[in-house]
Amino acid sequence: MSRVRVPLPAPNKPTRRIFRKPAGESSTMGLFGRDSQTNRPQQGQVNRTSSPSSPSPGSTTTIGEGTKISGEIHGSTEIRIEGEFEGSIAISGIVFVGGTGKVKASVHAATVNVAGRVDGDIFGDQIIELEPSAVVTGNLLAPKILIREGASLQGRVEMASPAPKTSSAKNSQGKGKPGKGHAEKPVKNDGDNGQPGAGTKK
Template identity: 40%
Template sequence: MFKKSSNEDDEQSGTFSRTAPNFSVTTRTASVIGPTLKIKGELSANEDLIIEGEIEGKIAHQDKNLMVGKNGRVKADIHAQQVEILGKVDGDIRGDDIVKLAKTAEVNGNIHCGRIAMEDGARFSGMITMEKREPARSTVSPIDDIGSKTESDDKSSAAG
């Protein structure tokens, strides 16, 4: 009767998994900047990152995923493969794949991304630029296409 719903458990743990199951940042595989850490300067790493502390400067994380946790405070431009915001960000965000804003997110800055997901309640002030994603390339090469002509096609073109 008084059992917590799984949504409440997600909110308390700071995850965004019920609406973004493909986001791969977990505390087991990521570095964590804890809530008592304050960093000024440029931050880059070759692993997933969870920010629960304060960062001021620039975050260059292009090939990996980055999460600003519920307690995280960032005054920096962010560039990562996937970006998930649960806390506060003052700065531009570039997510090469996707940017996700949880309902607890507060973002002041522009967002550049291929895709965006925003929960009801998220606060955002800025512009969103959805960048074109490259279409999947066809597996048929021009040589394969030429080789697929039938003999009747060749005869009709020779007769014409």
């Protein structure tokens, strides 16, 4: 009896469906948790970009319109005067006198911009600017001075670097002392000359 070999049927194609992913899963597959690690830096970047930048603290001191202040101002901030101020100003920042501002003081700052009225000397370490509405009675001293058309100025203008704020105050006091000494000497001399005259009469 002879044997007949029958070829085995080919494997069924549906067996390949075992490796297909369910419809609910994403198209990408994480390999050893790699996808979860790569997503964490992306979330951190989104948080950094979405966080708003902290606002810088205000550094401007304003004397509003209708306000009257007298005294001394020292510091390094910006000063805006729209009201009235009397005294002295010595700062390393910017001084702006608005159109409604009235200042009766000596002003020493890095930059001085005047659009109102100032009665006193102005010293600028960098520049002094007088707007068309400015009315200044006093001397100006700064490396750069800009006087716009229409501004009123009664005083001298000198383009030079002013002395430091601390030394300028000492020099102004020192200049006053010799003046008093010269005024006292004639009084003493008159008294000395008067005593011998009185003795001769006696």
